Amino acid sequence: MQTRIAATEVASRIQTRLGVTWDATAGDGLQAGRPDTPVTGIATAWTPSLDVLRRAVAVGANLIITRECAFWSREAEIKGYSGAGATTTRKDMATDPTFAFKRSFIEANNLVLWRLSGNWDARQGDAQLANLVTALGWQTYQTDRPGRFTLPPMSLSALTSRIRTALGARALRVLGDPAAPVRTVALTHGFLLVPELQRVVRDAPVDVIVGGEPVEWEAFPYVADLVTAGRARGMILLGHAVSEEPGSHAVADWLKTIVPEVTVRFLPSGEPFWTPAVAGARG
Amino acid sequence: MARSDISRRQFVYAASAALLARPLRLRAQAGPTAREVVDRIKRHVGIPWNDSTYRDTFKVGNPGARVTGIASTFMSTLDVIQRAKGAGLNFIITHEPTFWSDADVTTGLTDDPLYRLKVDYVEKNQMVVWRFHDHWHARKPDGIFAGWNRALGWDRYVAPDNERRYLLPPTTLGAIATHVASALQSRSVRVVGDPATPVRTVARGAHTLSGNMAVMPNADALLVSEAREWDSIEYARDTVLSGQAKGIILVSHEAGEEAGMDECARWLRSFVAEVPVEFIPTRDLLWTPGA
Numbered sequence: 001m002q003t004r005i006a007a008t009e010v011a012s013r014i015q016t017r018l019g020v021t022w023d024a025t026a027g028d029g030l031q032a033g034r035p036d037t038p039v040t041g042i043a044t045a046w047t048p049s050l051d052v053l054r055r056a057v058a059v060g061a062n063l064i065i066t067r068e069c070a071f072w073s074r075e076a077e078i079k080g081y082s083g084a085g086a087t088t089t090r091k092d093m094a095t096d097p098t099f100a101f102k103r104s105f106i107e108a109n110n111l112v113l114w115r116l117s118g119n120w121d122a123r124q125g126d127a128q129l130a131n132l133v134t135a136l137g138w139q140t141y142q143t144d145r146p147g148r149f150t151l152p153p154m155s156l157s158a159l160t161s162r163i164r165t166a167l168g169a170r171a172l173r174v175l176g177d178p179a180a181p182v183r184t185v186a187l188t189h190g191f192l193l194v195p196e197l198q199r200v201v202r203d204a205p206v207d208v209i210v211g212g213e214p215v216e217w218e219a220f221p222y223v224a225d226l227v228t229a230g231r232a233r234g235m236i237l238l239g240h241a242v243s244e245e246p247g248s249h250a251v252a253d254w255l256k257t258i259v260p261e262v263t264v265r266f267l268p269s270g271e272p273f274w275t276p277a278v279a280g281a282r283g
Numbered sequence: 284m285a286r287s288d289i290s291r292r293q294f295v296y297a298a299s300a301a302l303l304a305r306p307l308r309l310r311a312q313a314g315p316t317a318r319e320v321v322d323r324i325k326r327h328v329g330i331p332w333n334d335s336t337y338r339d340t341f342k343v344g345n346p347g348a349r350v351t352g353i354a355s356t357f358m359s360t361l362d363v364i365q366r367a368k369g370a371g372l373n374f375i376i377t378h379e380p381t382f383w384s385d386a387d388v389t390t391g392l393t394d395d396p397l398y399r400l401k402v403d404y405v406e407k408n409q410m411v412v413w414r415f416h417d418h419w420h421a422r423k424p425d426g427i428f429a430g431w432n433r434a435l436g437w438d439r440y441v442a443p444d445n446e447r448r449y450l451l452p453p454t455t456l457g458a459i460a461t462h463v464a465s466a467l468q469s470r471s472v473r474v475v476g477d478p479a480t481p482v483r484t485v486a487r488g489a490h491t492l493s494g495n496m497a498v499m500p501n502a503d504a505l506l507v508s509e510a511r512e513w514d515s516i517e518y519a520r521d522t523v524l525s526g527q528a529k530g531i532i533l534v535s536h537e538a539g540e541e542a543g544m545d546e547c548a549r550w551l552r553s554f555v556a557e558v559p560v561e562f563i564p565t566r567d568l569l570w571t572p573g574a
């Protein structure tokens with residue numbers, strides 16, 4: 001019987017083949033489980049939710065490689081975020097029932113959870129963005145600036161509907177007049193911070209900023225002020241999960257090329273939210 | 284006589300009053316300065332003032348400017364500042380930042396055209412912005428929660444031993460979500476959990492994972508205004524997936540706290556009688572496309 005590749009061997013292949021000098025301070029690496037575990041299959045996902053873990057077990061994958069952390073907290077300061085409160089560590093979670101349940105599930109199923117985030121982003125080109133563009137079907141609208149698109153003219157509301165359909169998302173949130181005519185778009189993903197926003201709008205203004213998750217006392221009011229000042233028309237918020245999910249598919253595609261011994265799958269985490277029907281909701 | 288002559292004469296009076304440090308009848312009719320209003324707030328707030336706060340400070344404009352009227356608001360967005368100007372209110376008391384970070388750090392903003400535009404607008408119109416966050420929250424009861432409870436109609440459900448906890452008549456997660464969206468006039472409410480989940484105990488959560496984790500085990504549902512999606516929201520999703528009959532209702536930061544600044548305007552009127560005090564809503568600017 002063929003010896004299976006160990007999780008630690010997959011990890012070292014990732015580190016050596018990624019094409020960047022491995023940054024040990026990026027928070028990537030082992031999140032849970034025993035690194036010497038023989039790998040039966042690999043699953044990539046945006047976040048290792050219990051649902052993702054159950055589906056991984058069902059298809060025989062025991063190495064789960066994700067962008068977010070096993071126990072939610074990134075356990076580190078985030079640069080450029082004026083967030084409130086201290087970071088939460090696993091020690092703080094010791095008595096939490098959800099933490100205990102998830103840890104037991106991981107142990108009982110002999111899973112290994114591994115994080116790949118900052119080092120993945122350090123690669124040449126933005127794979128997260130590229131796969132999001134493909135998911136949106138915007139390749140033909142790409143301008144010569146990365147993340148900039150010129151779309152056929154439409155209303156902000158119509159653009160929202162198109163994005164919603166393309167990404168299969170329910171809980172998009174939008175800032176701006178639904179009837180506003182829009183054409184130029186800046187596309188970002190994940191956590192949207194003010195310095196990135198400034199970089200995005202600095203040289204060439206856009207009608208709409210499409211992104212993942214802004215802080216509502218930082219990037220969000222920055223865009224609200226841009227709209228009031230007449231320098232933008234709106235913002236479409238995909239949600240963190242929806243904006244990063246396509247990129248986790250890209251991780252699976254790449255892993256297939258360096259770990260041929262086992263099956264590598266992408267498992268969608270899905271959108272966490274639903275929205276109540278509200279009288280007067282627009283769009 | 285031309286109007287400019289009168290104002291020039293008033294200026295001379297005011298200037299000589301300042302120079303001679305002598306009260307003048309004309310001054311009695313003018314409003315207090317922004318700094319005087321803040322001093323009055325400090326005397327009335329009912330808790331010791333923490334002078335080391337970086338939040339509850341003047342953000343832009345001259346604190347010595349005469350106040351023509353006060354606008355109490357959730358956030359001093361450019362739109363709110365412009366509407367305050369239109370209403371003749373030149374002193375803005377804001378719960379949240381003006382320059383897009385918790386401490387209103389202006390490093391990295393000085394060359395930003397949007398920052399310049401906002402500062403210029405305030406200065407050109409002799410307006411003043413002061414933040415009122417920490418102390419309004421620290422009051423007993425918390426000024427923001429007091430407004431929120433009133434807006435939700437939940438005053439009578441507040442747990443006797445914990446103002447962040449509500450004991451409701453039996454209902455469901457879905458019914459609460461609909462009520463919250465309607466009572467807070469928000470079109471951007473998002474929910475994690477089965478709408479049919481039975482709910483009696485609701486805890487008010489926090490922006491942080493630690494804050495939400497502290498209350499989730501002892502509540503059927505959490506009501507949270509703005510939390511990070513990768514931690515608090517995924518923790519909630521895993522809580523539901525682990526088989527616990529719970530849920531989280533996430534409202535925008537604005538929807539969760541704005542009513543507290545309407546409350547603040549009511550409170551300010553009780554000791555600032557010389558000038559108008561108005562609540563200027565930012566409104567929940569986010570909308571969710573319909574199904």
